[in-house]
Amino acid sequence: MTQFSITLTFRWLMALGAICQSFMVQAQYPGQASDKLKVAVTVPIKAYSFNLQDVRVTKGPFKENMEREGKWLLSLPVDRLMHSFRVNAGMNTPKPGSPTKMPKPLGGWEGLDMELRGHSIGHILSGLALQHASTGNEVFKKKGDSLVTALAEVQSVLNQDGYLSAYPQQYIDRNIAATSVWAPWYTLHKLFAGLTDQYTYAGNQQALAIESKMASWANKKLSPLSAEQLQKMLRNEFGGMNDAFFNLYALTGNPDHLKLAQLFYHKAALEPLEAGKDNLNKAHANTFIPKLVGEARDYELTGNEKAKTAATFFWNTVVQHHTYAHGGNSDKEHFFEPDKISEHLTGNTSETCNTYNMLKLTRHLFTWSAEEKYAEYYERALYNHILGQQDPESGMVCYFTPMKPGAYRLYSTPDQSFWCCVGSGFESQSKFGEAIYYHNDTGVFVNLFIPSELTWKEKGVSIVQDTNFPEEATTRLTIQTKAPIHMPLYLRYPAWATAGVTLNVNGKAVTVKQQPGSYITVDRVWRAGDQVELTYPMTLRLVQTNDNPNVAAVAYGPIVLAGEAGKENMKGTAPFHDPADPYQYYGYDYTIPETVSHTIDTEGKPVTSWLKPVVGKPLTFQTATATANKPIELEPYYKVHQQRYVVYWDLK
Known part of the structure; x- marks a missing residue:
């Protein structure tokens, strides 16, 4: 395999000009123009991404989702998005009775009393840049430019060596001291990534300047710390800070940015994976996955073989032993024992952020080997989980996709939720062109x-x-x-x-x-x-749980089917907003009626014997015999919204 170096022939340089951007991996960085990169990839590559702006999705459900997400992004006023940042900087805000109206603070996880406030603005920067690249619509660039300008003003007023956030530096200090605080580096990662996306996809030079100042602050903050202090700090969720700094290093060539990326190497999480050990049981899934995205970027930029080993082993382990039929993973946000899927069909399965990050990692691994298995997983997770995250009626998105029979999706609100999966959804629903070619x-x-x-x-x-x-x-x-x-x-x-x-x-x-x-x-x-x-003619097949062949989902080609289970006793659809209890969904009661059946008597026959297509309704099937006194109709899981459903069935 050809190695990329400064001795590349002119022909290869021309090719690299089209594609080297693909390795700014939050995997969606195919919009990275070659003239913006100061550090090239140094490892063998078999497939390259196209620039995101060179692919246009022309019709169908992906385009429809993207358009709904774009409208949501544009509906959020800059003043409201920036309010917590300006409050943190002590900037003037209108007083009650002032002729200038006070911006209404955002709610949910962006509330002024939430320690994670500010994370969504980073995702929104990314979402706007991705929408601009995906559609060419300048309105997304203008909105992103306004946010970047506002952030630069806050950074200047704060005047803290380049620090920028919606919360004070004390949160970082608490993290360094290993005292309780809710993931401040995670929140900063979203800002770093959003600013990189604004520079990469929307050509905003000011975004890179802001980010470089933030990196200077981070270098000054972290350089004096001992190895022990750093490892204690890294026990708290830090998102993809390693990935963000590797990406920044590729843009700037600044060795300080490479050093910062390497400071976010979490030994306790990554060393077992390098040794081929599955250490995921009880681990918080979305704390783990972004670390491996950063490891993949490390391999690409430095040739670190241990990072490649960890990323590859992790992907294989998650997909083969920890993944549901629709491509999602985790229960109550955590991995569990390998090969125990049937024991974890609950209302808290498959945090959508996890799949968002698994798709990032998958794109890296595909470029290294061009193996079909990576494209297969990407398709499965994209169609069944990511496409199905958004409610086509309201445009709102899900946090979890429950695998509990008879449960239903719970959706966000336009301005009072802002869970992590709302943020990652701004990105996921805006970049459907990135992995087609x-x-x-x-x-x-x-x-x-x-x-x-x-x-x-x-x-x-x-x-x-x-x-x-x-x-x-x-x-x-x-x-x-x-x-x-x-x-x-x-x-x-x-x-x-x-x-x-x-x-x-x-x-x-x-x-x-x-x-x-x-x-x-x-x-x-x-x-x-x-x-x-x-x-490719599609056929029905069972997707059995990896620990019980009598518990299975049904798929038609790559599409997972769900049985419609009615709307009886359904409660409100957005309960997760209480700042005092941001994780209250763990105890959410779906009040599943006894009439909801998830047992099918197959009489030992193949799926095609007891499930038949419904004439005139594409991708829709019906049980051939009555189940719970009536036939059950199954349709694509991504289409089943605003009602109860069954994905996994007990087969007799």
């Missing part, structure tokens, strides 16, 4: 079947993907190019496509020798208007 020096990987248009400027070629997947099994790729071009297409042959594949190029059948779980290569000279038609 990848490329190497010569060809394009087609990983996801989402209607979209790719423009590969450096090659002078575009690919238009037209499909109604997953409601249809066929996707069509049309090549647009001014001149004939020799270019291989690497078409993902999903592991779930066990019924085979039909492939046509310009209407002529092509024999496929590959097997599911690989890539089909179509290597030829393409001309304008050439078309590839690819069909």
Whole structure:
């Protein structure tokens, strides 16, 4: 494998100009322009991301989700978002009775009495930048510019060596002293990442200046600490601070930023993973996952093989032993014993932030090896968990996606929730174009079947993907190019496509020798208007829990199905707002009626015998025999909103 170095040939430099941005990994950093990078990737790479702005999602549920999320982002006034920052800086705020109206403080986890306040503004900076890159709409850039300008003003007024936050430095001091405080570095990570995204995707130079000043403060704050003090500090959740500083180092080349990234190496969490030990039982999942995203970035920028080992082992362990059918993980935010899924079908499963971060890590690992298994997981988690996070009726999002039979989703509110999953949702729902396509020096990987248009400027070629997947099994790729071009297409042959594949190029059948779980290569000279038609018939299958084959979910192709269980006794849908008890959802009572059944008598027959398609309703199935005195209808889990559902069934 070719090593990237300063001795790259001109041809490779041209290719790198299109793609080196993909390694600013909060994995969504394919918008990183090459002229912004001061430190290149030093390890072998098999697939590169495209710039996010070079992929447009053109229709379908992903585009609809993105549009709803964009409206929410634009609806939040800058004055309200900045209020806690300005209060912390002692800046003038209108008095009662003043002709200038006092901004209404945000609620939930952004309330002035919440120690995590300020985290959402970092996510919003990212969300606005991602929306700008994904759509080209300047309104998102203007809103981001306004926030960045306001943050620069607060940083100047604070005048604390570059420190910037919605809470005082005492929170950091408490963390360093290993006394109780709610994750101040986690909150700062969101700001660092948001400012990087504003610089990367929206070209905001002021954002990088603010972030560099913040890094100078952090260097001054942390450099005097002993190794013991640092490790005690790192026991508290710090998000992806290592990732943020590695990314900043790639932008600036400043060795202080590399040193800061390495200071956030948490030995107790990472050393066992480097040794191949599953140390996840009882660990807080979203405290762990971002650390491994940072480890992946460490490997890419420094060649640290231990970091690669830890990241790869962690991903395999989580996906194989700790993951539900829809791609999510954790119960009450924590990992549990491996291979115990059936024992953890509760109302507190699958924190959405976890999947957001697992997808970041997955993108890293895919670029290293271009293995289909990473694309398979990405598709599964994206369609079933991330797409299903947002309620299409209100545009609000979920914290958990309960696996408890008969439970239902609980949604945020527009300005009174701001849980961590609201913040990560601002990003997840704004960047659906990031993992559809990848490329190497010569060809394009087609990983996801989402209607979209790719423009590969450096090659002078575009690919238009037209499909109604997953409601249809066929996707069509049309090549647009001014001149004939020799270019291989690497078409993902999903592991779930066990019924085979039909492939046509310009209407002529092509024999496929590959097997599911690989890539089909179509290597030829393409001309304008050439078309590839690819069909993967989907089939029903059981996704059994890894500890009990008689407890299983049902999937159709990559799509997890859920049984509709009615709306009886459903309570309000946004209870998690009490600052005195931010984790009150752990005890939420779904008051599941006794009439909700999650048992199916299969008589030992295959799933196709007892589950039949409903005519005229795509992706919808019905039990062939009555269950609890009536047939049960199943449809995609991502579509089941504002009602109870069953994902996992007891099979008899």
